[in-house]
């Protein structure tokens with residue numbers, strides 16, 4: 219049984235996959251800290267809270283190192299059990315048309331954020347000799363037309379995950395990554411119908427995934443049952459990439 223004091227921080231959690239992860243972790247008995255740059259996150263946290271579990275919302279731009287340090291200066295000694303680095307954006311366009319701003323925004327949000335947030339809590343996790351880090355990558359990490367920025371960030375997350383798995387295993391901290399395929403969220407709702415159809419056709423299960431499918435995998439990686447899993451990439455894509 220999970221100690222009620224155990225807290226998990228989830229970035230990018232005001233909607234989509236991050237929100238579903240929070241809902242699932244609350245059901246699992248964890249306390250959660252929802253982080254988002256959407257100022258509505260405090261409200262969302264109030265609504266998601268059930269029973270004895272605590273849920274708090276922290277407004278923070280996770281792409282910015284100083285904002286992360288400032289937002290969490292009071293949490294540093296806290297009993298943080300887990301981190302889910304989920305926040306991400308895309309700015310898709312062919313590389314020949316990609317601006318520096320589109321490159322920079324995606325690398326900072328999708329990759330630097332993982333450094334920024336993990337850095338805040340890592341010392342206390344090492345001190346506690348316990349912890350779980352789950353990084354949300356993407357099937358696009360292997361390269362995808364129109365996503366040079368996104369693929370670079372998501373591939374970077376995998377290198378980061380495997381390195382932390384090697385460095386932190388001795389402190390009983392397990393670091394793993396989730397590789398979602400095509401999941402129904404506000405991020406993918408804007409994908410034009412013809413491209414959506416092409417994606418579905420490439421998925422052996424012939425349907426797009428739900429945020430809850432990703433949340434279930436995160437739940438497993440936070441659970442005692444996954445205690446010997448470290449440095450793994452868990453694919454949640456219905457077989458999109460095999």
Ligand SMILES: NC(=O)c1ccc[n+]([C@@H]2O[C@H](COP(=O)([O-])OP(=O)(O)OC[C@H]3O[C@@H](n4cnc5c(N)ncnc54)[C@H](O)[C@@H]3O)[C@@H](O)[C@H]2O)c1
Pocket residue numbers: 229230231232233234235236253254255256278279280281304305306307327328354355356357397398399400401402403404405406
């Ligand atoms: N939806 C998919 O098909 C899919 C597939 C593969 C990977 N992913 C990854 O899953 C994660 C979640 O995606 P989603 O589909 O739920 O996206 P989404 O756009 O629906 O939600 C992203 C959330 O992150 C927040 N956010 C964005 N930038 C932020 C920042 N700088 N600081 C704080 N919060 C920030 C947004 O406000 C939003 O609440 C992302 O990392 C995404 O790359 C999604």
